[in-house]
Structures are given as structure tokens and as C-alpha cells.
Amino acid sequence: MEEEFGLSRVDLVIKGGTIVRSDAVFKGNIAVKDGVIVAITDEAFVPASEECIDATGQYVMTGVIEPHLHLRDPSKNEREDFTSGTMACAAGGITTIVEHPVSTPSVHSATTLRNRIEAVQHKSLIDFGFYGGAGYDNLDLMLEMAEAGIMGFKTFLPASPPGREQEFIGLNAKDDGFLYQILEIAAKTDLPALFHLEDNTLLQLFEGRVRAQGRKDPMAHIDSRPEIAEIVATAKLLAMAQDTGAKVQLVHMSTDRGLELAKFYRKQGVSISIESCPQYLLLSKEDMEAAGPFAKMNPPLRSKETQRKLWNYVHDGTIDMIVTDHSPFLVSEKEIGYEDIFKAPPGHPGLETLLPLMLNEVANGRLTWQQLSSLLAENVARIYRMDQKGRIDIGKDADFVLIDMKQEWKVDVSQMYTRSKGTFKLFDGWNIKGKPVKTILRGKVIMENGEVIGKPGEGRFIRPTPKNHA
Numbered sequence: 366m367e368e369e370f371g372l373s374r375v376d377l378v379i380k381g382g383t384i385v386r387s388d389a390v391f392k393g394n395i396a397v398k399d400g401v402i403v404a405i406t407d408e409a410f411v412p413a414s415e416e417c418i419d420a421t422g423q424y425v426m427t428g429v430i431e432p433h434l435h436l437r438d439p440s441k442n443e444r445e446d447f448t449s450g451t452m453a454c455a456a457g458g459i460t461t462i463v464e465h466p467v468s469t470p471s472v473h474s475a476t477t478l479r480n481r482i483e484a485v486q487h488k489s490l491i492d493f494g495f496y497g498g499a500g501y502d503n504l505d506l507m508l509e510m511a512e513a514g515i516m517g518f519k520t521f522l523p524a525s526p527p528g529r530e531q532e533f534i535g536l537n538a539k540d541d542g543f544l545y546q547i548l549e550i551a552a553k554t555d556l557p558a559l560f561h562l563e564d565n566t567l568l569q570l571f572e573g574r575v576r577a578q579g580r581k582d583p584m585a586h587i588d589s590r591p592e593i594a595e596i597v598a599t600a601k602l603l604a605m606a607q608d609t610g611a612k613v614q615l616v617h618m619s620t621d622r623g624l625e626l627a628k629f630y631r632k633q634g635v636s637i638s639i640e641s642c643p644q645y646l647l648l649s650k651e652d653m654e655a656a657g658p659f660a661k662m663n664p665p666l667r668s669k670e671t672q673r674k675l676w677n678y679v680h681d682g683t684i685d686m687i688v689t690d691h692s693p694f695l696v697s698e699k700e701i702g703y704e705d706i707f708k709a710p711p712g713h714p715g716l717e718t719l720l721p722l723m724l725n726e727v728a729n730g731r732l733t734w735q736q737l738s739s740l741l742a743e744n745v746a747r748i749y750r751m752d753q754k755g756r757i758d759i760g761k762d763a764d765f766v767l768i769d770m771k772q773e774w775k776v777d778v779s780q781m782y783t784r785s786k787g788t789f790k791l792f793d794g795w796n797i798k799g800k801p802v803k804t805i806l807r808g809k810v811i812m813e814n815g816e817v818i819g820k821p822g823e824g825r826f827i828r829p830t831p832k833n834h835a
Contacts (some may be wrong), residue, residue, distance in 0.1 A: 372396060372404055374413045377808050381408065383766065384757055386427075387739040395425065397763040400560055400807035405759060414471030418803070418810075420767055426462025426738055427757050428764030428804065429720055431744040432516075433616060433640055434686035435712070439484050440469040440532060445693035445784045447488035448821045452782040453691075453716040455812045455819050458766035458801035460491050461827065463516045466498040466536060473498040473535025474506040482826050487628030489824030491806055492764075494749070499558065501543035503535035504550060511554040514828030516749050517614065518551050518558045520544070522598050523663070524566050525712070545605050552611040555818060555832065557638060557748060559614040562598035562623065563664055572707075581705040583657045587650045587665045589707075592620045599623040603630040603637070609718070612636040614748070615743055617646045617690045619664045621674035624683050631683075632763055638748045639678075640686045641720045644713065648791060658702025658709035661791035662690070676731065685744040687723060690713035693785030712736040714785045718776060718792050724768065752830035767803035774800055782817060 377397040384393050384405070396404035396412045404412060411417070436450040437635045445814070454462060466472035472481050472495055490803060497510035499518035511661065525533035538544040551558035570637050572589040580588075599615060603626060617626055618641050644662065649669040653660045660666060678684045694713020702709025723741065726732040732740075738756075746755020753762045778786045778793045804812035804819075811819025 374415070375403060376410055376414065377416045377418065377763070378414040379418045379420050379767075380411050382423050382425035384425050385734045385738050386757055387735050387743045390734045393490040395757065397808040400763055402626065402761050402763050403756065405757065410709075411425040414706050418697075418767075418798040422771070423802065424734070424768040424770065425697040425757070426766050426768060427742045427755055427761075427807065428757055428766050429458045429741045430461045430751070431459045431689060431716065431719065432463040432608065432686065432749065434462055434691035434716065435465050435467050435693070437468045437532070437693075438488070443784065444695055445483040448490070449782060449784045450489070450716065451493070451824060452489040452689070452817045455490050455817045456782050456815065457717040458720040458804050459716060460764040460804060460806045461493070461751070461765070462491065462495060463494045463749060464813075466496050466519050467532050469531050469662065471498050471512075471532055471534045471536055472496065472515070472601055472780045473500070473503045473696050474554055475509040478510055478515060478636040486680070486826060487822045488818040488819055490718070490811060491824045492827050493824055494827045496559065498535035498537040499547045499551065501539035502539045504543070506535070507547075507550045508554065514826075515556065516829055517556045518547070520547055520558065521561045523561060523563045523568055529816075541601065544602070545609065548605050548611040548613070552609050554685055555612065556829065557612045559616050560602055561616055561663070563604060564598040564601070566593065567594040567597060576707070581707065583653050583661070583706050584703065586661050586706045587653055587718050589613055590663065590665050592622065592667065592671065595620045596622045596626070599626050603627065603635060606630070606637070607633060607635045612638075614638040614640065614681065616640050617642050617645070617677075617688070618684070619671070621671055621678065624675070624678045628683055638685045639683060640688045641675060641679070642688055642690050643715065643719060644791065646672065646679070646687070647722060648672070652791060654739055656790045658706060659713070659788055660700045661699070661702060661706060661709050661711050662692070663711040672831045677738070678779050679732075679740070685740070685748065687719070687740045689719050691715045692786055693783060695785070699788050703763050709738050712788050713791055714783050716783060717781050720766065721776070721797045724770070725797050728770065728798040750832070751827065763805065766801045766804040767805075768799060769802045770799045772800040772802070773798050780815065
């Protein structure tokens, strides 16, 4: 029977599951050989295999691709390193990451990229790529990073945090003239240029006003970084992107007015990809009052009205990706914010809850399965030219997450793999319907029923597929 389908004995079959793709949700079997999908069959035909996983009653989606996280290895590894971070990924159904360039030192040249790959290759449980920083101080190094295999460029419009200069070499635009030059060079590479969009001049204005009032309370952070800072930065960037022809990505977008600007420029032909995060879609600034410095992030949490409006841009396809912006810190580093919110670093962990939180939204009807696959994998693979990733299709890498929607459970920070679980306050205790029960990387199970069984060093460095690839 196998020969009729052109199949010899395969390594793995996942049978009986409901397969999830952006274009369809259907029952079938998946055959894997040498880490690649070689067949998708109907339920009636189960190819002979060395191993068979019965996914009856479960959903089978391509592994989540997470393109926005900060493991920062090497840096203060007591916060997180590549092993603990990729274990957390495996636990959450994530099989591929693209790591931001913040580390000690940052990725800001071909040499620092190669050094970073060497430093973490033996630690990663899952496949990984890197961005390169693009700032006023490394314009001459951008093209060499593109040749060396970065997935895109990352630039901050806000000033770098005091005391973290080594982590942010080559990451800051500094002013509009340098921003324009960054876009000009990025346009020559055809790689996406990613931007943290808060206008630094406005941040200085509003923070100055808040500090002048003597405020150090958690809500002072919200008031010091108002929506207008993101909106102005977005407008400026998109006008320059249109002028230079650069591909741009708007990271962790938190305002509906910023997204409306992006819709306008997309209609003008500007190449724009857009992220948002669970924290902006599910939380509001009222959560800052409850969690204090543990809810401090940049951009900050917004109003409930803005949160509600963001979902319109998920549903109409304006937002391409939902990502974590995973930013690990120590409890002691965050707690200082109770005395002075401006001294606490911004960021919150999220690798183990990205998929579960979005499964909850599928369960309550706010997302479809097709949208979920697009937002967490398929769009990401397309934008970053990961031709082997991001979709259950013949010839693609056999990366999967198996999901049991019958499981109802409570988020429990004590069960997490991230080293920064002590700072995980925002979603701890949430009731969730739907759980990732198995994560598979290139045909090998790396997480089963919450237990990570993959090994450090099994992840591979990935780079964009060449544009002329057949």
C-alpha cells in the first residue's frame, strides 16, 4: 500500500489528528522522514513507520515561530540563558526563534554575530536565528551582517538605558538623519528593518513633566510614555520607509492610531509587517496598578479602550504576528521599582504562555484556528523567508505542536522553565482552555505533557532562504 503512495517506511507518523493551517483545518495523517514532512494523507491510510503518535482528539499545528524575544545570552545569565530560554520555548510549543541583538556585547557586526552563534549553538534546544543591530554607530557594518546571515535589523528610537551601553552598541538611531540612513542601507539588503517606535524627544518631554511632579509611582511610567510617542514615531518611520523603499517591521505595537497609519502606508505600497503582544491584547494599564514594576514594559500597557480596538487590527489582518517580547530580569531588579518606578527595567517573560493564551482566545471564539496558525507561524516564516518552516506541507521541516483543547488548567508559575519566573506576575493563575501537550522539532519529540525532553545543542542556526531559491 505504501508503494502506491510512493512511500517507503518512514520515521514518524502522526495519525488521527486535526491538522491546522491558515487555509484549512482537516483530519489527516502526517508522515515524516529525515526530519521533513514527506506526506499528508487522509485518515484511512497510515504509512508504515518506525514511530507512530496517535493524535486522535488533538489538533496538530506547525511549531510556533517566535521572532521577538530577548534571551541576551551572553549577559547576566542568571536572568536567562539560551538553554533555559529554549527549554521554556519547547514547553510552550515554540520550535523556532529569532533572537534580538541585545547581549553583552550586542550583535552589531559580522564578527559579533559569529561569536554569538558560537556562544549559544551548544545550548539551544530549538532552531534559532538572529537580528543584527542597526544604529548610528555601525552603519558601515550593516551590509556585512546581512551577508553573514542575520534575519533582519533592529533599531531603537528611544535612547539606550543608562548602564547598559555594551548591550546596545549599534542599536540606537540617535536622530532622524541617522534613521534615514539606516533605512537607505536596509533597503539594499531586502531584509526587514525592525523598529521600537517611541519618539525619544516626546519621551523626554513627558518623563520630565512626570518627574517634575515628584512622581515615582508605577502609574508614572504609564503617564511618561503616552500613546502619542508611538504614533509620532510610527508616522515618521513610515514616511521615510516610503521614501527609501525599505521593508520595515513595527514591533510590539500598542496603539490603534499607529496601526491605522500603517494601514494607510500599506495601501501606498510600503512593505510593512506588524507585531503585537498578548500583554497589549489582553491587559490594560489597570494591571499596572496591581502588579506595579512587574508590569513595567516599553511601550507601556494602554487603556481598556485601546486594547479593545487592537483586536480589530488582528481580525482584519493588519497585525501579522503575535509575539512575546520576552524580557527576563531578576526579582531584585524589578522590585526596586516599588520605590522608584523609573529605576526598574522594562520587560516581562512570556514564552510559556504565548500559545496557551492564544488557545484561550480560540476557545472563546475571538480567534479562528486558521488565524492562529497565521499569527504564530505562517506569516512569520513568510516575512523572514524561512522556506523550510511555518506550515504543515510536504517538504517543510517536521516541526509541530500537538494541542489538547479538552484540557482546562491554571497558569502556574512554579512549573515554568524560564529562570525569570519570579517576575512572571501578569498571567499567573489565569484559567486556560487548551494546552500544548507535545512539541516536535524536525521529527523529534522535545516536550511531552509539560516535560521538556529535548537536549541542548539540538537546535540549528537558520538564516533567510536566498531569494533565488527554487
